[in-house]
C-alpha cells in the first residue's frame with residue numbers, strides 16, 4: 232500500500248505551522264483556485280467550550296490562502312436551529328470574523344449526487360463543496376457518543392445540508408450502518424488536506440486539555456488513527472477505521488509519521504461496556520425520531536412571496552407557500568434561504 236504522511240506540529244507559531252503543512256504536502260500553489268475551508272461548526276458555541284474548531288486556526292488558514300492568491304470560501308452545515316440560521320451560528324462561534332469576509336451560508340443550495348453502488352443511492356451535498364478546486368477540512372479533536380471519536384472522516388458529514396443530517400441518523404440508527412454511510416459521504420469529496428485542531432480540547436467527561444498541536448495530512452483514516460493513538464485508545468474503537476481495515480481501505484503500516492505522537496494523559500472517550508452500542512443506538516433512535524417530528528412551517532404574515540424557498544427545495548415540496556409534508560425530507564434549505572425568517576420549525580404529528 233502507498234505510504235501516507237501524517238504531520239504532528241506544535242501550534243505555538245500557528246501561522247508558520249500551517250504554512251509549512253501546505254508546503255509539506257505540495258499544496259502551496261493555490262493562486263486563482265477556489266479553495267473551500269470546512270471547519271467543524273456543530274452548533275452555537277464559544278471558542279473556549281472546545282467543541283467547535285478554534286477561530287484562530289480558521290483565521291490563520293484563511294490568511295495563508297488569501298496571501299497565496301486563492302479564492303476562499305469558509306462554511307459548514309450546523310444542526311438546524313429553529314431560532315437562528317447558519318450565519319448567526321457562525322457569528323456566535325467566532326467564525327464570521329475568523330473567515331475574513333469569506334464565510335458563506337452553504338446550507339442554501341444543495342446539489343443531488345447519485346451513487347448507485349452505495350447504501351445511500353442519492354444524497355444532497357452543498358454545491359460549494361462540489362464546485363471547489365481544493366478542499367481543506369479543519370476538524371476538532373473530540374470524543375463522540377456514537378463514533379467514539381469525531382475527527383477527519385466524521386467532519387465530512389457536514390457537507391450535507393443541516394436538516395438532512397438528523398434524517399440520515401434516523402434512517403441508519405445502527406452504529407455500523409451509520410459508519411458505512413459516513414465513509415460513503417467522505418468519499419463523495421475527500422479533502423485535499425485535513426488539519427485537526429488539537430490545541431485546546433475537551434474529553435467525554437468534560438475534562439480540558441491543552442496539547443497545543445495540529446495534526447495534518449491527506450488521508451482521513453491515517454489522521455483518525457493517529458488521533459486515536461494520541462487519545463490513548465485502540466484506534467479500531469472508531470467504527471469507520473474498523474470498517475476501513477476490514478475492507479483493506481487502510482493500512483496503519485503505510486503511515487509515515489512526521490512529528491512525535493504524544494499520548495494525552497488522562498483523555499477519556501465514551502466508556503465501552505457490553506451492550507453499550509445497543510443502548511446508544513436505542514437512545515439515538517428515539518432522539519432522532521423526536522427530531523423528525525419538527526417540520527418547516529411558513530408564517531404567511533412575514534412572507535413576501537419571493538419564491539426562494541420553492542426554488543431551493545430539492546424535493547419540490549413547496550408550491551404557492553404551501554408545503555407538501557409527504558414530499559418534505561426536512562433538510563431545512565428553505566429555512567436557510569428565506570430572506571424574511573418567515574419559515575420556522577414546528578412540532579407536527
Ligand code: SF4
Pocket residue numbers: 394527543544545546547548549554558559560561562563564565566
Ligand atoms: S420543504 Fe423542501 S427545502 Fe424545506 S425542509 Fe422540506 S424538503 Fe427541505
Ligand code: SF4
Pocket residue numbers: 529533534535536537538539540541552568569570571572573574
Ligand atoms: S423564501 Fe420566505 S419570503 Fe420567500 S416565499 Fe418562501 S417563505 Fe416567503
